[in-house]
Amino acid sequence: MAEGKGLIQEKKNYHHGNLKGQLLEAVRHLVETKGADEFSIAEACRLAGVSTAAPYKHFKDRHEILRGVVFLGMLRMRERMQEAADAHAAGTVARVAALGQSYIDFARAEPGLFRMMFSLTAGHQDDEELSRMGDETLGIVVGVVADHLAIPLESEEAKLRAYALWCFVHGHSFLMLDDKLHGEKMVDEGQLLLIVGEGMLPRV
Amino acid sequence: MAEGKGLIQEKKNYHHGNLKGQLLEAVRHLVETKGADEFSIAEACRLAGVSTAAPYKHFKDRHEILRGVVFLGMLRMRERMQEAADAHAAGTVARVAALGQSYIDFARAEPGLFRMMFSLTAGHQDDEELSRMGDETLGIVVGVVADHLAIPLESEEAKLRAYALWCFVHGHSFLMLDDKLHGEKMVDEGQLLLIVGEGMLPRV
DNA sequence: TACATATGTTTGCGACGCTTACATTGGCAA
DNA sequence: TTGCCAATGTAAGCGTCGCAAACATATGTA
Numbered sequence A, B: 001m002a003e004g005k006g007l008i009q010e011k012k013n014y015h016h017g018n019l020k021g022q023l024l025e026a027v028r029h030l031v032e033t034k035g036a037d038e039f040s041i042a043e044a045c046r047l048a049g050v051s052t053a054a055p056y057k058h059f060k061d062r063h064e065i066l067r068g069v070v071f072l073g074m075l076r077m078r079e080r081m082q083e084a085a086d087a088h089a090a091g092t093v094a095r096v097a098a099l100g101q102s103y104i105d106f107a108r109a110e111p112g113l114f115r116m117m118f119s120l121t122a123g124h125q126d127d128e129e130l131s132r133m134g135d136e137t138l139g140i141v142v143g144v145v146a147d148h149l150a151i152p153l154e155s156e157e158a159k160l161r162a163y164a165l166w167c168f169v170h171g172h173s174f175l176m177l178d179d180k181l182h183g184e185k186m187v188d189e190g191q192l193l194l195i196v197g198e199g200m201l202p203r204v
Numbered sequence C: 001t002a003c004a005t006a007t008g009t010t011t012g013c014g015a016c017g018c019t020t021a022c023a024t025t026g027g028c029a030a
Numbered sequence D: 001t002t003g004c005c006a007a008t009g010t011a012a013g014c015g016t017c018g019c020a021a022a023c024a025t026a027t028g029t030a
Helices: A019-034 A041-048 A062-086 A091-111 A111-121 A128-149 A156-177 A188-199 B019-034 B041-046 B062-086 B093-109 B111-121 B128-149 B156-177 B189-198
Strands: none
Touching: A019 A041, A019 A062, A019 A111, A041 A062, A062 A111, A062 A128, A091 A111, A091 A128, A091 A156, A091 A188, A111 A156, A111 B111, A111 B189, A128 B041, A128 B189, A156 A188, A156 B156, A156 B189, A188 B093, A188 B156, B019 B041, B019 B062, B019 B111, B062 B093, B062 B111, B062 B128, B093 B111, B093 B128, B093 B156, B093 B189, B111 B156, B128 B156, B156 B189
């Protein structure tokens, strides 16, 4: 009854039931705990309680498995960002700040996955689905910025300033994960967001 | 005479002569051409014309080889940035712009290495040498920003705005490499640098 | 009940990272 | 010059991994 069936559960029957999902979860877990370079599909198989050949009934190859993990990650991230934007009224500074913060929070909460989301898609702009998802996510930022500045969604100005903001939070997220700011070099994140927000989104 | 001894040269004698340097160069070349996930030390050995066991007379393990490649990359990058800063008078906008551009240019010229420089150092802030090098590089930016704003090097303000600029060029570099801006989403880099420079370095 | 299909296992191959034992060489001391 | 040592190479082998092929088992439907 009270047997613990944690995130990673044992297989009971010959047929696993949900190997595909379980494998993606196992890989995500390993990426987070051991790092993206220190795990193997074989290890994920052991976690899922399945032979090392089993994954290839569900996925073409290793890359397709990682792509699946990244896809789910992008979905979740977009969700969080949309929630952050929806939680505040259009045009408020708080809305922009919350959006940026949600991005940074995601990176901090799931550094391994975050890193993989971007390193994997490198040189794979041919992947329609992932590309579209990235575009949609950027779209959230453009929308919030356009609202804030009260300019059209399609304006070059909105696109430019939204991208600048994205560059900023993206860069900060990676530098933070890479621990480039340690000791006395540390910087206050609140102050940082403030200064950037003011600089990038000037009230006319 | 006119025999081509390119970057990758054949071994003539039993003793290679400069296997250490040659291996680092071979790995750098492979990282750039095949991607950081698609090469092996064994392949680098073939390029250097040496058995797959030879590297381990010079390096403890694979990671130490990659670390060597990254170290040289960081050296070169810092050099380029210092050159860019030195090429313009202190306090000029051109100086700040050139510094940022040198960073982006490096990323664009050597995307594989650039990416590896940051992904490898993740979770290795214990590496004194690499950490110090990163700090020194950030120091260049802080110096240029402090000059520009005519404020003390040690001021919180200089540190904060320098880091913000770093976040920006860093983020843009990665998003660019990951090809996150394609087609009509494309943004003019010059405009971008301008808008960010103005926003982050306000003349009082 | 029988059979097609989905999904698992076993076995095996080639590549890789790395170790160990051995071979070759260049440089230095006698 | 000779002789030896340390540096630096090779060959062979171990364990793991990604992946494929052949085979086994469960599920759903005629």
